[in-house]
Amino acid sequence: MADSQPLLICEHCDTVYRRRELCCGEIARCLRCDAILERHHRLGVGAMFALVVTAMLVFVQANVWPIVTLGLSGQMISTTLWGAIVMMWREHSQIVSMLAAATLFFFPLGKMLLLGWVLFFAQQGRRAPGFRLAMVALYRLGPWTMSEVFVLGALVAIVKARVYFEVILNPGIFAYAALTLLITVFASIDLRRLWELVPERSA
Structure with missing residues (x-):
């Protein structure tokens, strides 16, 4: 029975453990390097898919x-x-405008589309076409979704702009801000669980 238990590998020191189901609030840590191996999550596949659609x-x-x-x-x-991105481009700040477009639009959009694609098929109990490539892409895109940085920067800019302009929040x-909260929830979800939730079917 022990041999049939799935394995859990530490990404930092490659130590291998036998995975067990975590209780509410539990966190699995590596005994060698104290890195976080896994967290308990209440959200199922259906809830995650609903979160992506939202x-x-x-x-x-x-x-x-x-x-x-x-x-x-x-004048208003x-x-x-x-x-704002187009304005920066026209003001000869092409590098800044490209970084803003990538981190605030294309990367978050790509992450949500890929995650929605994977979860749509996961609800049916099977892996999506291109599952492996999608999971690798999701892992790579994770650090590059910076909507929370934009919201904080915008709030700071708004506070400073109020000295010179009449500012109305739209x-x-x-x-x-709501999207930042949703992305924060995404960041707390361990997407590696999908490898076990939708196992690869043998031909």
């Missing part, structure tokens, strides 16, 4: 709605995220 809807709203409106001498100017900034 994040996609909020993501669309965050990119369609204006972020902030600035007023000066009776509002912009979306893409409006729905886009609140949508990005």
Whole structure:
């Protein structure tokens, strides 16, 4: 019976352990390097998929709605995220605009699409086509979704801008704040569980 238990390998020191089901609040740590091996998660595949769909809807709203409106001498100017990116490009800040577009739009969008693709098939108890490549891509994209950095930077900029402009917060900034919370939940989910939840079927 012990030989049939799945294995758990520490990503930092390659120590191999026998995996067991964790209770609520439990965290498995490596005995050699004290790295976190696994956390207990309450969310099942269906709940994770619903979370991805919610994040996609909020993501669309965050990119369609204006972020902030600035007023000066009776003139009001509002912009979306893409409006700010295009403005930076036109002001000869191409590198900054490309980094903003990648980390605030393309990388988060790619992560949500890949995760939704994998979870859609996982709900049916099978692996999605290209499952291995999708899981590797999700692992690589993880550190590059920086919506939370954008929200913090935008809030700091808004506080400073209030000295010179009339500042009105638009729905886009609140949508990005909600998206940040959802991405934080994503970050706490150990996607490696999907390897065991949807085992590869033998031909």
